[in-house]
Amino acid sequence: MKTAKRMSIKEMWHFILFQTKSFPSMKYIILFGSVSAAVVTYIDSFLYAKILDSLLAQAYSTATRWVIVLVLSVLLVQLLAAACNRIYQHGTYPAELNAKKRTAQKAFSMEYEEIERTETLQSFRRVRQGENGHGGIKYQLQLMYSYFTELAKVFFACGFVALLLLRSDFQKESIFVFVLSTALLAAAFAGVLWLGKKNFEKIGEKSLKMNLENERSNTLASYIVNFMMSEEWGQDIRLYQTQSYFVKKFRAIFEIAKGYIEYGRYNGKYNGAMSFVLQLLAGITYGYIVLKAMAGSVSTGQVLMYAGAIITMMDSIRNAMKYRIDIDYSNEYLKTYEEFINRPNMHYDGTLPIEKRIDNQYELSFRHVSFRYPDTEQYVLKDINLTFRVGEKLALVGKNGAGKTTLIKLLLRLYEPTEGQILLNGIDIGKYDYDEYVQIFSVVFQDFQLYHFPLDENIAGSENVDEEKLARVLKQVGLTERVEHMREGRHTLLYHEVGDGEALSGGEAQKVAIARALYKDAPFVILDEPTAALDPVAEAEIYENFNGLMGEKTAVYISHRMSSCKFCDNILVLEQGKIAEFGIHQELLDRQGRYYELYQAQAQHYL
Numbered sequence: 030m031k032t033a034k035r036m037s038i039k040e041m042w043h044f045i046l047f048q049t050k051s052f053p054s055m056k057y058i059i060l061f062g063s064v065s066a067a068v069v070t071y072i073d074s075f076l077y078a079k080i081l082d083s084l085l086a087q088a089y090s091t092a093t094r095w096v097i098v099l100v101l102s103v104l105l106v107q108l109l110a111a112a113c114n115r116i117y118q119h120g121t122y123p124a125e126l127n128a129k130k131r132t133a134q135k136a137f138s139m140e141y142e143e144i145e146r147t148e149t150l151q152s153f154r155r156v157r158q159g160e161n162g163h164g165g166i167k168y169q170l171q172l173m174y175s176y177f178t179e180l181a182k183v184f185f186a187c188g189f190v191a192l193l194l195l196r197s198d199f200q201k202e203s204i205f206v207f208v209l210s211t212a213l214l215a216a217a218f219a220g221v222l223w224l225g226k227k228n229f230e231k232i233g234e235k236s237l238k239m240n241l242e243n244e245r246s247n248t249l250a251s252y253i254v255n256f257m258m259s260e261e262w263g264q265d266i267r268l269y270q271t272q273s274y275f276v277k278k279f280r281a282i283f284e285i286a287k288g289y290i291e292y293g294r295y296n297g298k299y300n301g302a303m304s305f306v307l308q309l310l311a312g313i314t315y316g317y318i319v320l321k322a323m324a325g326s327v328s329t330g331q332v333l334m335y336a337g338a339i340i341t342m343m344d345s346i347r348n349a350m351k352y353r354i355d356i357d358y359s360n361e362y363l364k365t366y367e368e369f370i371n372r373p374n375m376h377y378d379g380t381l382p383i384e385k386r387i388d389n390q391y392e393l394s395f396r397h398v399s400f401r402y403p404d405t406e407q408y409v410l411k412d413i414n415l416t417f418r419v420g421e422k423l424a425l426v427g428k429n430g431a432g433k434t435t436l437i438k439l440l441l442r443l444y445e446p447t448e449g450q451i452l453l454n455g456i457d458i459g460k461y462d463y464d465e466y467v468q469i470f471s472v473v474f475q476d477f478q479l480y481h482f483p484l485d486e487n488i489a490g491s492e493n494v495d496e497e498k499l500a501r502v503l504k505q506v507g508l509t510e511r512v513e514h515m516r517e518g519r520h521t522l523l524y525h526e527v528g529d530g531e532a533l534s535g536g537e538a539q540k541v542a543i544a545r546a547l548y549k550d551a552p553f554v555i556l557d558e559p560t561a562a563l564d565p566v567a568e569a570e571i572y573e574n575f576n577g578l579m580g581e582k583t584a585v586y587i588s589h590r591m592s593s594c595k596f597c598d599n600i601l602v603l604e605q606g607k608i609a610e611f612g613i614h615q616e617l618l619d620r621q622g623r624y625y626e627l628y629q630a631q632a633q634h635y636l
């Protein structure tokens with residue numbers, strides 16, 4: 030089992046500076062807050078000693094003065110520490126929001142092929158989990174703040190110990206006893222530190238292991254709970270009666286409890302041992318101070334002061350070690366976060382603007398394009414040569430897995446060709462500015478997604494909706510009446526994820542997706558299985574209006590319904606990543622080749 034990478038104090042400091050960039054005074058708050066929280070502990074010990082000594086010397090007015098100093102100074106420092114803490118709490122909130130924003134922006138700016146990788150998905154999941162709980166930026170900053178406070182306490186306590194050692198009156202104290210007792214005390218301290226370090230390293234290792242396991246089971250648990258509660262899966266779960274299957278899967282998650290018990294046992298054992306050793310050290314320390322007091326090197330009040338300082342020091346060492354374990358663990362998340370944030374952005378570094386053309390003369394062509402998916406050997410497309418002529422309606426057909434969707438993904442620059450080039454008006458599409466390039470496309474993917482937001486915003490992809498255009502596209506896809514009957518008309522919230530919305534049927538959802546593509550009004554339209562979920566009447570309507578709907582636009586339809594291809598200017602048949610046939614409907618039928626086979630396979634069911 031590997032241990033977490035330790036973060037040095039310098040690294041922690043850099044982390045704080047980076048995360049609180051938007052609040053530059055935060056570093057002073059943390060420093061000042063840590064020091065004042067530490068100082069307050071020692072002011073107590075120091076002033077109590079003064080008061081006690083004054084009382085013992087019957088110097089009552091001096092004692093009263095010290096009491097006033099004690100009350101005022103403790104109050105002042107505590108106020109300062111509390112103020113720092115308040116400002117700190119206030120300031121870390123934006124830091125956390127910024128971190129979340131950075132994660133989301135990163136996810137959007139990553140290449141699509143990166144997003145599809147299991148490794149990326151896993152790291153994204155860990156980052157999200159970290160953000161929402163253990164390891165989140167706010168939590169991490171809090172840990173470091175507490176850690177620095179404990180270190181400050183240890184630092185001050187070291188000052189007291191140094192003072193104690195210096196307070197030796199060798200006329201009264203025997204040098205031999207001094208050296209022996211100091212050596213004994215130093216050895217006891219070193220022993221405790223060594224034991225503590227070993228102890229906490231072991232606990233840290235166990236805690237990391239347990240937390241990582243916990244993380245895995247949390248991912249599984251939230252996956253199962255999400256889909257057990259989801260509208261989409263509800264029917265399948267009931268009909269296939271898979272409830273008990275999922276409940277069993279869920280039970281497996283409780284296995285993690287064993288890890289917790291084991292960890293608890295281990296933690297208890299080591300903490301118990303540590304407490305015992307610390308008590309022993311406290312005893313030795315008291316013995317040492319009493320020896321000094323007996324020799325007259327320290328006063329009665331100072332006995333209390335030094336004892337208090339040393340006990341606080343030991344507590345702080347223990348706390349600092351504990352915080353350290355937590356920092357190391359959540360540092361695992363930070364590493365993931367850092368790694369995630371530093372993943373390459375899209376290498377869509379083309380800068381050419383797209384010429385805005387009212388005549389929509391955007392001609393796209395594939396030149397000897399071959400492609401295989403990253404980390405795979407098999408070519409999915411092989412030597413594709415194809416031109417989408419302006420205004421042409423092209424149907425793309427072929428069996429499942431023939432490469433139709435992949436061809437579209439290359440066209441949309443979601444992937445880059447492994448070999449060959451795709452050109453827009455003669456220029457490699459990679460040279461164009463990506464944002465401008467995607468402006469020329471309206472796409473309805475087979476697995477399109479509607480947002481659980483209002484219907485009109487779904488179509489417009491924005492909160493600013495052009496009402497006239499919206500009404501037009503709703504009419505074009507035959508949704509006007511349906512929308513009028515919705516609870517809040519075109520502003521009706523869709524689905525139930527973020528509120529009490531209205532559900533759509535598969536066909537209605539597909540119409541909304543088509544409306545979204547029409548609303549965008551781009552010169553090049555791509556429809557992947559655009560009518561698969563529509564009823565025959567709606568499908569016929571859409572197809573009859575197809576040419577009207579698309580107007581002068583260039584359009585590509587991926588379709589399994591051969592009858593729909595009749596409406597297209599050209600048909601391209603893909604087979605195992607290669608162009609098998611190209612031509613118009615009747616011509617291809619007459620040829621009695623692949624297209625004819627596909628057509629016949631479907632037509633025979635109607636005859």
Ligand code: ADP
Nearest residue numbers: 145402405409428429430431432433434435436
């Ligand atoms: P179609 O749209 O014609 O059904 P696709 O273009 O979706 O076919 O898929 C073509 C081939 O590419 C299939 O064999 C499929 O398994 C493979 N494929 C699709 N997506 C990926 C991916 N992200 N990684 C690896 N292989 C993929």
